[in-house]
Amino acid sequence: MSKPLFQYTKQEESCPQCGSPLQIKQGKKGPFFGCSAYPHCDFIKPLHNQNESGIIRLLEQHCPECDHPLALKQGQFGIFIGCSAYPDCRFIVHEREDNATEGEAVICPACAKSEMVARRGRQGKYFYACRRFPHCKFTLPSQPYAQDCPYCGYRVAMLKKQKETRRIWQCANKSCRRLFETE
Structure with missing residues (x-):
């Protein structure tokens, strides 16, 4: 031995x-x-050798952008639904859609060229940012609404409280941030 x-x-x-x-x-x-x-x-x-995402199962629904079947996939950040024609089509079904109560998109007050969209940060929390990122870096911690501030005239506000007869808003202007009410 x-x-x-x-x-x-x-x-x-x-x-x-x-x-x-x-x-x-x-x-x-x-x-x-x-x-x-x-x-x-x-x-x-x-x-x-790691694939960017692995297909778990093909679904019956079709992609609205390219009409290929959607697939349930496992990616780096967990399970998601996306187009099976990746990388030619990069469509992904998002968990949370922008649901403004008025049904209208809020234009970014900083650049006035694009609308505000929901994004997910590193910790998994949602925030709202300009669609033109990284050219415009304007962000808000909660959903923006097209509501004029009576103090500074800023055109975007965030809903703080909603009661039966009135709403309490906060101005989205970082130099103002005052609370005001509407009925």
Whole structure:
């Protein structure tokens, strides 16, 4: 029994760009191979082959943009419904639609070129931002409404309280933020 049961074999891959050995490194999405000559060489390779999303099941509904069937998919952030023709069609069914009570889109007060849409932040909470992001970075913590502020004349407000006969609003202007009522 002079031979060990397991023999260590070193497998070393070399960088296809510069020839330096590759190292296993840790990133925010998990381990990956990276060039040991970094920052002079920026080659990276995934440790595991990961698909962007895997199809769990095809659904009977069709995509409103390209008429391909919709699919139930598993992605990086969980299960979602999207078009089966990805990457040609990038349609995704969102959990929460914009549901303004007046049925009208609120125009962004900062750029006045696009409407405000619901977005989900890093912590999973919804906020409202201009559709032209990153060109316009205006955001609000709650749903905007086309309601004029009587104090500063700003055209957008957020609903704070709603009672049977009146509503309490907060001005969306960051320099005003005053509360006012309407019936």
